[in-house]
Amino acid sequence: MTASAEDYLEAIFILSQKSKNAHVRVTDLASFLAVSKPSVTHAVGVLKEKGFLEHEAYGGIVLTPAGESCAANVLRRHNMIQRFLVHTLGVSKENAEADACRMEHILSAETIDKMYAYLEEKTMQAGETV
Amino acid sequence: MTASAEDYLEAIFILSQKSKNAHVRVTDLASFLAVSKPSVTHAVGVLKEKGFLEHEAYGGIVLTPAGESCAANVLRRHNMIQRFLVHTLGVSKENAEADACRMEHILSAETIDKMYAYLEEKTMQAGETV
DNA sequence: TAACAAAGTTATACATAACTAACTTTTATG
């Protein structure tokens, strides 16, 4: 699974949640990810081949359970990393967002786990709800 | 500057320090980075074009001041990130090393700074020398 | 319902970065 593939799945997941009823469209993804429509068509084709989404020509894009699982994991990592950067290190929201976008694809499972545990501990100590 | 380019510069820097006198060779780099020799030849050509190193055909590879500066910065980030992962989060040395290899290329300057400050603070509190 | 706009696709090209195979140059050794 490449970083690019994870980005597409994550984006489809986010856009699916935003607009409950409407299917996610190529144009939505192109706009959200700031890439061209042919890039989306191509990436969607690859992800369909791999069983992460369903898509008929000119139709809507829907994640399969495998795709949804992957996307949810990436998004969960993204949000956790961003919280960690902002709340533990004091990084600005903007930079934390940008860094989380890249870190979400490359951190080992152990680092993700330890980061989460550390964040939880700090949060408990501070008595906050993060 | 791509992640790959930074990896090559960092590797040349490390190998230069290891063997003081001897020039860094294509084979050394290929072995260190676990890539083929043609991959090294190609990458070295690109980095030479960009002014980060000097290299004559069949000769040794030497960083320019620009290349050395870049390499030293990458290595500094690498070591700091690894220390942070191990000492602050308790990540294993192996995973910390692997994660640092990837994080060194993607973190914002602010996150690097904040991570360093946090590490310093914790180190002071513990009275250790890290 | 005809025509136009929006959406989507296809074809093609480019950049990066890796590889293998084959070749050249350099170095070491008998």
Add this chain to the structure above:
DNA sequence: CATAAAAGTTAGTTATGTATAACTTTGTTA
């Protein structure tokens, strides 16, 4: 010093991921 081994390069291939241009399909609206 001739030859074999090691080192390095060149040529060509592959994979990923992006783009533009041109075309097709779909949807809207006058």
